[in-house]
Amino acid sequence: MNKILLHLEGVAILLLSLYFYSYNQFSWLLFFVLLLAPDISMIGYLFNNKVGAVLYNLFHTYSLPIGVVILGVLLSNEVVLEIGLIWSAHIGMDRMIGYGLKYPTHFKDTHLNRV
Template identity: 75%
Template sequence: MNKILLHIEGLAVLVLSLYFYGYGEFSWLLFFVLLLAPDISMLGYLINNKIGARVYNLFHTYTIVIIVIFCGVLFENQTVLAIGLIWSAHIGMDRMFGYGLKYPTDFKDNHLNRV
């Protein structure tokens, strides 16, 4: 049941991110270009699993995204806000599909399941 709730939570974050992105009338081209950008963090796995998990998790937690979105709103910077919304949509999409925060044991081990 907890896994299902986490998948639903991911869907909710994705839908809300898409809604606010559309409401802000940001560029959909920018959205599709940057949607998978946080996955560049997987390059940390080229060093080892421990570093890879830390870097991947840094780019796939909501904390930094919330700070980015907050800064975009606070400083009225539309580009920063758009990037934050794209980033949150990416994380929500990952969670919806079952890709969670990584454990240092193996890339496939995450807090939602073994992919």
């Protein structure tokens, strides 16, 4: 049941991010160009599983993109807001399809399941 709730949470975050992105009439080209950018954090796995998991989790937790969205709103900076919404959409999409935060044991071990 908890796993289903986490998937639904991902769907909700993805849909909200898409809604606010569309509402602000931001560039869809930029959206699709940057949608997978947080996955660059997987480069940490070139060092070892622990570094990879820490770096991946840092870029795949909701805290940072929410902070970026808030900063974009407070500064009235559309580019910062766009980046935050794209970032949160990426994480929501990952959770929706079953990719979760990584354990340092192996890349495929996540808090949602073994991918």
